[in-house]
Amino acid sequence: MNNERPPRRPVDNDDNTNQDTRKSGEPLLRIQSLCKSFGDTRAVDGVDLSLPRGSVFGLLGPNGAGKTTIVRMLATLLRPDSGRITVGGHDTATEPEAVRRSIGLSGQFASVDEKLTGAENLYLVGRLYGMSRRTARSRAAEMLGRFRLTEAADRRAQHYSGGMRRRLDLAGALLARPELVVLDEPTTGLDPRSRMDTWEIIGELVAEGATVLLTTQYLEEADRLAGRIAVLSAGRIVERGTPDQLKARTGGQRLDVTVPSEELEVTAGILGALAQSTPAVDPVNRRVEVAVPHGRSAMTEALRRFAEAGIEPLDMALRRATLDDVFLALTEEPSPEPDRAGELTP
Amino acid sequence: MTTLLRVGRDAHIIAWRNLLNLRRTPGTLLTSTAQPIMFVLLLAYVFGGSLGGDAYREFLMGGIFAQTMAFNAAFTTIGFANDLQRGFVDRLRALPMSRVAVIIGRTTSDLSASMVSLVVTSLCGLAVGWRIRGSALDAVLAYLLILLFAFAMSWVGAWIGLIAPSVEVAMSAGLIWLFPVTFISSGFVSVSAMPSGLSAIAEWNPITAVAGATRTLFGNPTPANLPQPVGWPAEHAALYTVLCSVAIIAVFLPLAAARYRRVATR
Numbered sequence: 001m002n003n004e005r006p007p008r009r010p011v012d013n014d015d016n017t018n019q020d021t022r023k024s025g026e027p028l029l030r031i032q033s034l035c036k037s038f039g040d041t042r043a044v045d046g047v048d049l050s051l052p053r054g055s056v057f058g059l060l061g062p063n064g065a066g067k068t069t070i071v072r073m074l075a076t077l078l079r080p081d082s083g084r085i086t087v088g089g090h091d092t093a094t095e096p097e098a099v100r101r102s103i104g105l106s107g108q109f110a111s112v113d114e115k116l117t118g119a120e121n122l123y124l125v126g127r128l129y130g131m132s133r134r135t136a137r138s139r140a141a142e143m144l145g146r147f148r149l150t151e152a153a154d155r156r157a158q159h160y161s162g163g164m165r166r167r168l169d170l171a172g173a174l175l176a177r178p179e180l181v182v183l184d185e186p187t188t189g190l191d192p193r194s195r196m197d198t199w200e201i202i203g204e205l206v207a208e209g210a211t212v213l214l215t216t217q218y219l220e221e222a223d224r225l226a227g228r229i230a231v232l233s234a235g236r237i238v239e240r241g242t243p244d245q246l247k248a249r250t251g252g253q254r255l256d257v258t259v260p261s262e263e264l265e266v267t268a269g270i271l272g273a274l275a276q277s278t279p280a281v282d283p284v285n286r287r288v289e290v291a292v293p294h295g296r297s298a299m300t301e302a303l304r305r306f307a308e309a310g311i312e313p314l315d316m317a318l319r320r321a322t323l324d325d326v327f328l329a330l331t332e333e334p335s336p337e338p339d340r341a342g343e344l345t346p
Numbered sequence: 347m348t349t350l351l352r353v354g355r356d357a358h359i360i361a362w363r364n365l366l367n368l369r370r371t372p373g374t375l376l377t378s379t380a381q382p383i384m385f386v387l388l389l390a391y392v393f394g395g396s397l398g399g400d401a402y403r404e405f406l407m408g409g410i411f412a413q414t415m416a417f418n419a420a421f422t423t424i425g426f427a428n429d430l431q432r433g434f435v436d437r438l439r440a441l442p443m444s445r446v447a448v449i450i451g452r453t454t455s456d457l458s459a460s461m462v463s464l465v466v467t468s469l470c471g472l473a474v475g476w477r478i479r480g481s482a483l484d485a486v487l488a489y490l491l492i493l494l495f496a497f498a499m500s501w502v503g504a505w506i507g508l509i510a511p512s513v514e515v516a517m518s519a520g521l522i523w524l525f526p527v528t529f530i531s532s533g534f535v536s537v538s539a540m541p542s543g544l545s546a547i548a549e550w551n552p553i554t555a556v557a558g559a560t561r562t563l564f565g566n567p568t569p570a571n572l573p574q575p576v577g578w579p580a581e582h583a584a585l586y587t588v589l590c591s592v593a594i595i596a597v598f599l600p601l602a603a604a605r606y607r608r609v610a611t612r
Contacts, residue, residue, distance in 0.1 A: 111433035
């Protein structure tokens, strides 16, 4: 975001350059052994993260995994029980003010004021970031344009759609050109169209080189936006890597077979024996799915056994594991239920 | 000095936002306007008849002014509880702004609600026979004194709003404490008729002082059939009102500010 700002004075520019070189080797965000309990519940249980400048990091986890708790501690809204968070070298515990200046927060709990218009909401945020009246006003107008809200600028936020509201909130988070953008579940509760819009905007942000920490429960979202992902389950990071690494690490490939209803059971038996794991059966779509380590040979072998058993698959496909598969494998409860088959298929 | 400037600047911005909200939800002012009307009419005609008629109604107004201002503390309480519930406070807490400014912004913008109440109360008073009989300067002083007290009470309201766990609790908790506080005073009756323990409390109750000071400044005498007020607070009512207001702010400003810092951790 910073590089789009025209240098005001040569002196300023030099300062910025020096600062950037000095800090470039150091991660912008560093979280070390972070813990937070509420009563007996360990909401965040020893989380380590570091986020280099210009990267997009996805924190992926189901509801209650501790994502929002981490964000709240990062945004200085909540004090950690132990551990340390630094943003641009500033510690949230000792320099909360500097941290607040460095981050732009948008998401679940950072709400817009319903009674104010879009323009007024952004003006308010700009002024509270310390901008002059004029700067706040022009910056608000600029952001409204960028987030396609210019026409709605003078309407009260209470009349905005969910997607517009989210865009307004996002605009507020980016208004002061923060070093670190924190997006807490940016598309939760949005309809598909608004979700696409929001993704597009975050995509632009990423293309411009912003540093973003994104939390989400949607795998597709993390896959699409984040360069690196950590999977959070019950307050702990259970896996991390690029989306591709994660997919490769768990499950490898999936064999997906559709058969007539009456042959579902036999098919499941054959595939189970073949892959040495429990296949997922989706009776509605008459589909059986199983994780296989070596896709091609598994496919050939399956076809041979189907022919032996006299089964003629209606459809048969080999696909790479999606993040959904990874996610479910990683966050699954210790006691596996054969019935969760239906949930597996999107 | 720069810190002070910044607090003032941020508070001003917050007050601007609160006033916009107020203007766009006029319903929230309903309590502040309906309540004084109700109290004036109830007390003037239900109690007034047996307590001295016209003379009592004139005496009563000092008490009503004090009570109305005290009740506006609930306005601050509910305003804060709403902002907390809607997540607006969280948004502010994540911004690099002065924290105490959020509360100052609220207490100053809520003064506008008090001004509305004050106008309505005065008009009601005029309708039931109350008159300003002192000088214009004294009348201005009386109104300023009333507003100072309203501002002080607003800090108590802010603190309650910040400790209340929900809007529902804030609504009842924000009001309930005001009944004993306003009624154990010389606002509507003479203190000397109360049992001794209670009369001592009432004598030193700031409400008594506000009521007494405005009566003096507006030139509204205590009716002949009621015992005349005595004691240090009654004899220095205006001074005592100022002292109480300052003391209330001195206690509740730090309390509210400390609470604000912790509030989002719940």
